[in-house]
Amino acid sequence: MAPRQPLLLRLAGGLETRPVKAALSLLILVSVLPIQGLEDELRPYFLGIFGVELLLRAALLRQRGRERSRLDVVLFAFDVIAWLSFLPLERLLDAHAAHALPVLRLTRLFLLLRFTREIAIDLYAIMTRRELLEQFGLVTLAVWGLAFGASVLLSHLAISHDYDGRGPVPDTTFFDRIWWSFRQLESADNLVANLHVHPVVAVLSLGLTMVGVFITSFIIGIGANVVDQVVRAARRRPVGYAGHALVIGPVHEAEMLVQEFVRLYERHRALRSIRLSELWVWLVRRGPPPTRHALPRMALLGTEDDPPAYLYAPRMRWVAYRTGDSAQPEALGLVGAAGAKRALILARPDAGPDADAVTAMALSSFRTQNRRGHVFVEVQESKNRDLLQAVGGPGTYPLDMQRFLGFFLCQHLITPGVEALYTDLMTADGSEFYTHIFLGEEAVRTVAALGEGPGGEISFSRMARAACQNNVILAGVFLGDAVPERRAGELVSTEGLVQWLNPLLDPPE
Known part of the structure; x- marks a missing residue:
């Protein structure tokens, strides 16, 4: 049997359980709430809780040795930075350096990536596949190609229009027209409000909006495919159960x-x-x-x-x-x-x-x-x-x-x-059978206490009466020459034991 792990590593293994992940995620979200005085009040608790987590993460990282990945090292570095952000650095740094503290506090949000790392890794692996990259590249090229073409047409025709929401001003740039064309593709809400505009603008807006609807449907299809692959990838991960x-x-x-x-x-x-x-x-x-x-x-x-x-x-x-x-x-x-x-x-x-x-x-x-x-x-x-x-x-x-x-x-x-x-x-509707093997000194003494006579013989009748007092109907016993062994975390082996049902009724010869 493998040696028992130290207490520190056993506690560190609990960091990957769902309740602990949920609790740490909630604390991270609370720590970044923009409520005045909240962080100062909870600072000692944050330092203590996340300090213990940092210690356990370090123990796990050390145990893995050469098997640890680069991602593990990067996430541990963010753990260190996030823990440092809980320190009262605004009292130690000058005013100029203190402007960077809000950015330092936002690094705590990166800790949430650790709790969703499996999904993030699956999503990254799916999104970077060649076929999906080609599809995203095709959509990107089509969108910006259409926006660029429409902007070139509007620029050469020198059509005056409110492209940037400031009115038909003469200083509208080429990039303003590109952004206006892109917005027609992006959402049908950006279609020109009425037909009191230049006919070319109305036709381009309507055409780009219709093409944008098809492109959006295509993107939704890609997204549905990605979600389906993420779900299937989740079913290819080990269940993480033991003793099940x-x-x-x-x-x-x-x-x-x-x-x-x-x-x-x-x-x-x-x-x-x-x-x-x-x-x-x-x-x-x-x-x-x-x-x-x-x-x-x-x-x-x-x-x-x-x-x-x-x-x-x-x-x-x-x-x-x-x-x-x-x-x-x-x-x-x-x-x-x-x-x-x-x-x-x-x-x-x-x-x-x-x-x-x-x-x-x-x-x-x-x-x-x-x-x-x-x-x-x-x-x-x-x-x-x-x-x-x-x-x-x-x-x-x-x-x-x-x-x-x-x-x-x-x-x-x-x-x-x-x-x-x-x-x-x-079935679970009734009283199903249970098998129990009495092992250990305490269990043996309990059974031996039922013995009678100088030899300490144990009668089945007395065992049945003792069981009945505990709302158990004793149906039989096991007979054997050797005491079975039970290892930690394992079931008792019944090899070599013979079932004897209802010893009070002797079968006919």
Whole structure:
């Protein structure tokens, strides 16, 4: 397991979270408000808050070493300049140098670029593509070419007109006519107000305005294309999740599955609360990070460019979608496969008889990045179950859907109405099953306290009564020879453990 990062670097990592970005952006905007006396009153707070941010930025910059980019260095330089602008420099500098202080304070606005750097980088990369540069160049050439031609015509004909809003004065220059022509192209509001002008001026104004409408429509089309590419570029960025659930495969047809996951997350969220003691142990005593949040942090990896329509529902706002081939490591990196706690790999019906082979490729690619997460794999043919188990290794659970559905139909025929029981046990509408492995000294002592007799034997009846007192129905236990291990941030492995459901009922021989 990798060594724990120092406290300073752990705090610095929080600078990239959305709440911190929003808070710092708000403070920057408040600091540049033109309210007399506001900055003097809040100066100590600004110096302290942005001083801590500067210290954390320096720690991050030092950690990256040679991997830091020029943009990181430039942004850090603006951080230093912005922090210096909070100092009472007007008391230290003379009157002549103090005139530059407003410009120095405006450098704080450059800090906002840091919080939108990903979008800014994508926008710059899109705007500087050759095809877009050619389109913008064509529009620019057409606009200024038409304005120049109209200005030349008006100059040679020496037509008197109010080109600059001062009336038909004789000292109108060639550049005034160019600007007047450009304004006719720029907006239809600049069309001549009436026809009591020279006919050439009226015709030119009308013609330039009509051409300007088409040029504006062309520019709007380019802008819509740029926005669409920016949105698509945002979907090619990693989700930045860790300890989340991952669904791979035909997710557009998995609406019910994703909705159930989200409902379970929301149900758990109502049962959890934030504890300051956990934060103290994590930050000071280098304990495990708090895991009380229960937002539906899910990532979906599909093959279609557009996300599923059900993701636009209000409760789905924390579910991220990315496009890519599930067998490619780059696509798995977009959905944070390396940090996923659990993954569901759905079979692809469009693969036909090769569906399990495609699933095995996705499972193998996932395991190259994540060896500790639990993986639930949908199997189309029962004979491939052992193969997928061997490919995935420990923590892999092949789900033989045909066998499962066959058993379900048989049980439904034998016991009509059993679907209500499954609804109660397998959906968020009822009381679903939970598996808990008691590990650690405190947990072991708690269980051992239920022992009876000189040997400390623990009866299932007494365990069931103790669980019932805590509003839990104990359905069974795990049996095994070795105590499973749990690493920080990982799920408990159930390899080598055998489920024993309802030990009070001995099965017939």
